[in-house]
Amino acid sequence: MKKNLLLVVLASLLFSIAGAQTVKISGIVVDSTGTPLQMANVIAYQKDNNLGAFGITNDSGKYQLLSLKKDSTYVLKVSFLGLKTIVDTVKNVQTDLTKNYVMLEDENALDAVNIVYDMPVTIKGDTITYNADSFTNGTERKLGDVLQKLPGMEVNEDGDIQVEGKTVERVLVDGKEFFEGDSRLATKNIPADAVGKVEVLKNYNNQSQLKGLGNDEDRIAINIRLKEGKKNFWFGEVTGAIGQGDDAVRYQAKPKAFYYSPDVSINILTDFNNLGLQSFTFREYLRFTGFNRGNTRSSGSSINVGVGAGGILNLQANRAKEIESKFGAFNGSWQANKKLSFDGFAIFSSTDTDQETITSREFIGTGVLENTEDRSFQRNQIGIFKLGADYKPNENFTFEYDGQVNLSDVSQFNDFTSARSGFVEEIDQNESQKPVTLDQSINMYYTASAKDIFAFEGRYIDAEEDPFYNAIRDRIGVVDTPPFSVPDDPMNPNDPNNVSNGGALGLDPADPYNINQQKFVESQKLDTKVDYWRILNKKSNVNFTVGTSIVNQNYNTNIFQILNNGSRNDLTDPLLGNDVDYKFRDLYAAVHYKFITGKFTITPGVTAHSFHIEDTQLGNTNELDFQEILPDFNVRFALRSSENINFDYRRTVSFTDVENYALGTVFNNYNSLFAGNNQLTGATNDRYSLNYFNFNMFNYTNINAGITYTRATDAIQSNVNIEDINQQSALINSPFANESATGFGRYSREFGKIRASVNAGLNWSTFNNVINGEARESQNITHNYGISARSNYQDGVNFDIGYEVRFNNSDNGAQVNNATTQTISLDADWQINKAWFFDVDYDLNLFSTSQNVENNYDFLEAALFYNKPDSKWEYKVAATNLLNTEALNNNSFGQIATSTQFYTVQPRYVYLQVRYDL
Known part of the structure; x- marks a missing residue:
């Protein structure tokens, strides 16, 4: 019913668009010799200076002015740099017109009519x-x-x-x-x-x-x-809101201030609210702590040392049951003199998130179905501080320094129930950590001559992490049965002394089982490289690079049990803890040659790497040395200034850090044990991509499409043994290649005041793991299709409508799963008069799977604004989740398990908001 009603509304909007009374003016613009002028501006506006339409000529000199009002008079203005502007009046336009123009040289003569626009x-x-x-x-x-x-x-x-x-x-x-x-x-x-x-x-x-x-x-x-x-003036706004939702008072306080002058810029942002608006997300945290400060080509190898994320977990931030956010940020820059400038920022964020989730999960290999109800609370408190300086004494030399400190205090508590195989288990999990990261970089760029350019880039990271984990498992009605019942060690299944001890881990009988784990990781990472460019001519240059990446890490873990009487049982088996020193070193040299021939820009290159990996643990030192030659190739074909095809191939090697080389067993979560493998080598990735971009300024057609294929050999994959819901895993370099491909295409075009678009996407992947001693291949295919339209009228109603359907097919070697998601969206706003503005957003989601899981849900939000012209005050009455939708769903097809998840969302909030412009 809801779907049909929405389709009727959409159809009505489309018919109203089709019936609009508009005309078009088009033609050709040439110079005095008759040569078509590309990129000439043609503007049509009314006598009150309201813009009617504008166009830009294409390579044939053609222009078009769309959606002009019938029975109206327009002034046409044609301009091109260096030529005399043409002003023409077209009165009482009744039908489509053709108007051609010849532009003459500008002799600094004054126009008969002086129009400024x-x-x-x-x-x-x-x-x-x-x-x-x-x-x-x-x-x-x-x-x-x-x-x-x-x-x-x-x-x-x-x-x-x-x-x-x-x-x-x-x-x-x-x-x-x-x-x-x-x-x-x-x-x-x-x-x-x-x-x-x-x-x-x-x-x-x-x-x-x-x-x-x-x-x-x-x-x-x-x-x-x-x-x-x-x-040269302070500007900004102060926003405050008060309301009601879920039997609690809702609030927001959000002052912002900005100041810009030639020498000083200041930005101050704050946001304190419990309206469910997360001011600083996990994705933004990664952006500010993991960004690349260099400006040159990457080396082709990478190692993730696991620092920077700060332990922040990525929950359903924008739809969680309850979110309370506190955010403050300062960003400023100061031009001390013509040669020296400083910049920096400080960001503080505290987010409390409550979430309730119901999950149905089926494990591959065992067929066990686990149903859980999870109630979680997470607190993320972070501080990021950065100070930078740029020194440029002349145009030939630049020195950059950035220093940054990242602080976090993260904690999460999960209280959930796990039901499967005829019994119920109550499980509590507690996680916390307070990581600290110091991140510094120095970049220098020197132009020795018109043909010789040098660059030095260096970055040093020093981090400490101290994650703590606690799991309490109470198997109701089952006494003194160890909860971690898994088969033998997957890396050594025939070892009679295997540390898992039949799943008991050396635990003393208890009811419930209270397991704790402490970790401490110290990491230092140094990246340095020197580049030299020799410019051969206007169309070619050669680039030589030498560099190194060095990582040192110390990794300590221990597991202990708290017994029913409060005493502590330390698990002393050497393979139930870690004390590891880990070293990684990459020395590399590269050469790249860039040249332009016709419409082609071609850049072939090759990088030679020498890798050394060393770990010391359990009284032994293990060393791995190997070399790699990594080619890369890029070719760009420029059909015209805004249309090009780009092909890129590169081979890269990716490594993992100390946690995956440590041999001692650790907990990943309440039902998952993990042990590393110190024989891992890097995974080699061959990546091919082809992209097409085309933007036509004449009719505002935007086309972009691309396909990327990646093949990973020696990929780092899991070797997992599963019994019931309990997993014990280790890592291996898979003898089978992992493959993935992504494709996308998008076409959009403006028809007067309407921008319409269609899009399609494809994601395909295949991965290989070993589960309970059996090699399994998992394949996943997702393809989606969408259509949308958006209006931009000066007055009255504007809309943004869209429909998307997404199909997902997953075959994990044990079962095949299919899911279909349809999303219909309608956003509309109405400028009622000069003071009143009404905005409404509606989304309908239709979800179904081949396992007969169906969930249809929709969201409706609305807001009414009042802002008297020239007034600094704006008033807003708003309501979120007007239909009071209770839960959303998420379907996951993984390599270990498939799951369907339902999580509780924020209830209806109604609030009054007042904004004052500074």
Whole structure:
């Protein structure tokens, strides 16, 4: 019923669009010799200076002005750099017209009619500049709302920005990075009314000395130019809200302040709320703690030392049962003089999350079905502090320093019930840690001559982590039975002295079983490299690189049991604890040659690596030495300035850290034991990708598509033994290759004030594990298709509608699972008059599986705004989850188990919000 009703609404909107009374003006623009002019601006506006439409000529000089009002008079303005502007009046347009123009040289003569109007779009070299007011209607509140309306731009729910299908690397405000260029903080916090122009910076490299030396063609940044009234003055807003939800008072306090001048920029963001809005997410934490500070090509090898994540767990942040968030951030920069500048930020975040989850999980190999009810509470408290300095005494030398400290205090408690095989088990889990990370980097760039450029990049990380884990398992009605009943050690199943001791781990009989584990990890990682470029001519250069990556880690773990009388039973078996010293070293040298021939840019390269891995544990030292030659190749075919095909191949090697080399058994969670393998080598990955990008400024058609295939040999995979729900696993270099492929395609085009798009995606993967001594291959295929349309009318109702269907097929070697998810969305807003604005968002989700699991749920949110023209005050009445949906679902097809999960979401919140613009 809901689905049919929504389809009727969508159809009505489409019919209303089709019936709109509009006309089109089109034609050709040439110069005095008759040569078509590409990238000329043609604007149509009414006498009150309201923009009717605008266009940009294509390579044939053609332009078109769409969705002009019938029976209206327009002034047409045609402009091109260096040529005299043409002004033409078209009265009482009744039907589609053809208007051709010839542009003459500008002799500095004054136009007969002096009309001043900002160009909606200007293009100069690698920079496209959009005048924001030409595309907005005044209902926008944040930067993300503005960017959504610019041709060729998209902003997703996470705040990631795409321009012509390419992800934006950094966001700048008046040339200065906004919180390390983070797009989400920018799109969700910068006020829309502060945005004057948006500059798209193509072929971006934040180190100007290196621009054009590598493959920067698909790197993009955007620079927000503030309106004149926002410079050299403090601006911002103070937002407060009060309401009711789930029998509790709901609140929000969210002041923001910004200051920009030529020498100083300051951004202050805060947000304190229990409206379920997480101000600083796990993804953002990774962005601020794991970003790459270098500007040059990667080495082709990688090692994840497990530092930086800070123990933060990624829960269903935006739909959890209860979220209370406290967030404060400061970002500033100071241009001390022409040669020296400083920048830094401080971020504080505290998030409390309550979640309730019901899960049905079936384990591969055993067929055991486990049903759990999980109630969890998590507290994430973090602090990130960074100070940086840039010193550039002249255009030939640059010195950069960044120092950062990351602090976390993370804890989580899980209280859940596990039911399977005819009995019930009560389980409590407690996890906590307080990691500390010091992260420093130094980069230097030196231009020795017009043909010789050098770069040095170094980064040093020093981290300490102290995760603590506690599990209490109470098997109701089953007394003195060890809860960790697993078969023999999967790495050595014939060993009669196997440490698992039939699953008892040497535990004393208890009711319940109270198991504790302490870990301590110290990590130091040093990455340094030197690059040299020799510029051979305007179309070619050669790049030589030498570098090293060095990792030292110390890893200690111990497991102990708390007995019923409160005494402590330390598990003393050497293989139930760890004391490991781990060393990793990578020495490498590389050469790359870039050259341009015709429309092709080709960059072949090769990197030679010498790896050394050493671990000392259990009184023995184990060493592994091996070498790898890693080729890479990139070719780019530029069909035209905004259309290209890019093929990239590279072979890389990935390594793991000390936790996976440590031989002693540790707990991963309440039902999973893990032991490392100190014979692991790196996994070799061959990655092939082909991408196509095409953006047509003439009719605002945006096409992008791509396919990526990866084949991993010697992949690090699991060797798992499972009994009941209990797992004991180790890692191996799989003798079978893991493969994956992803593909996507998207087509969008603007039809007057409507932007319509269709998209499709494909994800395929196959992995190999050993489960209960049997090699198993898991395959997963997901394909999705969607269609959407979005309007941008100046007045009245605007809408954003979409439909997507997603199919998932999983074959894990024991069973085949299929799931289908359909999502229908309708977002509409209505500018009722100059003061009132109404916004409504509706989403309907239809979920079903081949195991006869069905779950249909929908969400409805609405808000009514009042903002009197020229007033600094705005009032908002809002309601979330108006339909009071109780739970959502998530289906997971894993290599060890398949599961269907239902988790409780936030109930209906109703609140009054007041905003004051500073």
